[in-house]
Amino acid sequence: MQNQTQKTTVVVLGASGDLTQRKLGPALFHLSKTGALPDRCSFIGVARSKFTNSEFHTFLREGLADQSDSDWQEFTGNVDYFAGSSTDHETLAELDAQITFGCGEKDRDNRVYYLALKPSLYADTLIALAESGSLNETNGSRRVVIEKPFGTDLESAKELNSLAHTVLNEDQIYRIDHYLGKDTVQNILVFRFANSIFEPIWNRNYIDHVQISVLEDLGVESRGAYYDTSGVLRDMVQSHLMQLLALIAMEPPASSTPDALRDEKAKVLSAVRTVDSTYAIENSVRGQYNGYLDEVGVDPASTTATFGAVKLFVDTWRWQGVPFVLRSGKALERKTSEIAIEFKRPPQSIFGDNDEARPNRLVISIQPHEGVNLEFVNKSPGAGSNLTTESLEFHFPKGEIRDAYERLLLDAIIGDATHFNRSDEIESSWRIIDPFINAWVSAGRAGLKPYEPGSIGPVDSESLVGEGRKWVTGDG
Numbered sequence: 021m022q023n024q025t026q027k028t029t030v031v032v033l034g035a036s037g038d039l040t041q042r043k044l045g046p047a048l049f050h051l052s053k054t055g056a057l058p059d060r061c062s063f064i065g066v067a068r069s070k071f072t073n074s075e076f077h078t079f080l081r082e083g084l085a086d087q088s089d090s091d092w093q094e095f096t097g098n099v100d101y102f103a104g105s106s107t108d109h110e111t112l113a114e115l116d117a118q119i120t121f122g123c124g125e126k127d128r129d130n131r132v133y134y135l136a137l138k139p140s141l142y143a144d145t146l147i148a149l150a151e152s153g154s155l156n157e158t159n160g161s162r163r164v165v166i167e168k169p170f171g172t173d174l175e176s177a178k179e180l181n182s183l184a185h186t187v188l189n190e191d192q193i194y195r196i197d198h199y200l201g202k203d204t205v206q207n208i209l210v211f212r213f214a215n216s217i218f219e220p221i222w223n224r225n226y227i228d229h230v231q232i233s234v235l236e237d238l239g240v241e242s243r244g245a246y247y248d249t250s251g252v253l254r255d256m257v258q259s260h261l262m263q264l265l266a267l268i269a270m271e272p273p274a275s276s277t278p279d280a281l282r283d284e285k286a287k288v289l290s291a292v293r294t295v296d297s298t299y300a301i302e303n304s305v306r307g308q309y310n311g312y313l314d315e316v317g318v319d320p321a322s323t324t325a326t327f328g329a330v331k332l333f334v335d336t337w338r339w340q341g342v343p344f345v346l347r348s349g350k351a352l353e354r355k356t357s358e359i360a361i362e363f364k365r366p367p368q369s370i371f372g373d374n375d376e377a378r379p380n381r382l383v384i385s386i387q388p389h390e391g392v393n394l395e396f397v398n399k400s401p402g403a404g405s406n407l408t409t410e411s412l413e414f415h416f417p418k419g420e421i422r423d424a425y426e427r428l429l430l431d432a433i434i435g436d437a438t439h440f441n442r443s444d445e446i447e448s449s450w451r452i453i454d455p456f457i458n459a460w461v462s463a464g465r466a467g468l469k470p471y472e473p474g475s476i477g478p479v480d481s482e483s484l485v486g487e488g489r490k491w492v493t494g495d496g
């Protein structure tokens with residue numbers, strides 16, 4: 021709990037960008053409106069554009085649909101703009117002096133610096149922050165939130181981690197993956213570790229395979245230039261899907277401390293098998309939607325994949341031999357993120373062949389039908405033994421799910437790193453994904469499957485799931 025002698029300043033570096041307008045501004049506004057922020061919390065947007073305070077407020081307001089004038093005025097009373105470059109230490113020193121000046125002598129001057137910048141600016145910005153003295157913790161905490169992508173491969177992630185560690189301690193670094201702020205993703209921990217009935221069957225003896233799907237209906241929209249250098253593996257799989265895999269496959273942490281949880285996630289990611297290029301090609305499917313090459317910012321000869329599916333194995337006692345199949349893509353038939361745990365069939369069927377009966381399946385729906393669905397086989401009423409698959413479903417009440425950024429910004433402000441990535445998790449994720457990225461780059465157009473926007477993606481991605489198995493789609 022913060023007391024009256026605490027002052028908190030959230031400094032958003034790169035404040036004139038899309039992320040600030042669409043996500044950070046609305047999240048801070050809602051946190052302010054619901055009284056969730058500590059007392060004396062203010063925000064400063066920093067960017068090179070020559071905004072006045074009031075122009076910056078107008079820019080932020082465009083990112084919000086529903087707000088009354090009085091709520092808005094109360095919020096913007098604590099929002100300032102500071103024009104300058106995030107990589108210029110003199111600018112940051114001036115800002116530092118301005119914030120210090122606004123704090124009483126006895127105040128704890130706590131700060132969160134949020135890097136809402138192009139990833140290529142992260143290193144220079146961290147150096148400039150350090151050189152300007154802004155990271156000095158004598159009078160208060162200094163935390164730095166770093167957006168994904170954190171690096172573009174294992175080597176660059178290691179370099180960035182090592183640079184970050186020269187100017188900050190690991191516990192000051194908040195590497196954000198907004199999936200970890202989603203209630204439904206946090207619910208994976210509760211579902212697994214606050215219930216005892218699933219743990220005995222959560223292993224290779226009962227689970228046939230695990231599917232993780234994060235599918236999107238929109239194409240690259242206005243982000244063609246960024247996306248073309250990134251592709252689906254860097255943009256989605258290395259971060260969001262790897263974190264989902266870690267939460268599903270990790271061992272129970274011994275406590276709820278941030279490091280107890282992150283130790284277990286790091287451990288399981290370090291156990292994901294490293295593959296070679298032959299395996300990577302034979303156990304992945306990649307596609308590009310028709311029309312992608314005409315998107316603004318995209319190289320007309322690009323071989324960047326907008327759909328990707330990979331098969332991974334976790335080499336632990338619990339998961340030996342259980343395939344984890346992951347897929348993600350843009351311009352698909354629907355937007356849906358879900359995890360399907362498919363259990364093994366009973367060793368013997370005493371009811372004869374029945375097409376309607378599927379193996380038991382647990383589907384954790386991250387979005388848009390936030391909830392959990394357990395499928396089981398049931399007798400159809402009437403004579404005979406006709407079997408059908410039914411489900412026990414839970415859905416989060418509509419309207420109660422908060423935006424992930426809201427939750428994570430508050431965590432960074434109060435200093436709870438539980439749902440942020442540690443350096444070892446990031447490096448493991450790149451180690452797992454790099455061989456697929458490299459194999460795809462070497463293969464170029466060969467093996468890159470075109471697919472129609474609005475379709476399910478390359479049809480043969482089904483083959484990755486294995487014979488007689490199918491991707492789970494929609495509501496499960």
Ligand code: BG6
Pocket residue numbers: 236255256357
């Ligand atoms: C971002 C990716 O991290 O996640 C985007 O860069 C993607 O390309 C987005 O659209 C998806 O997030 P969500 O929360 O809408 O599933």
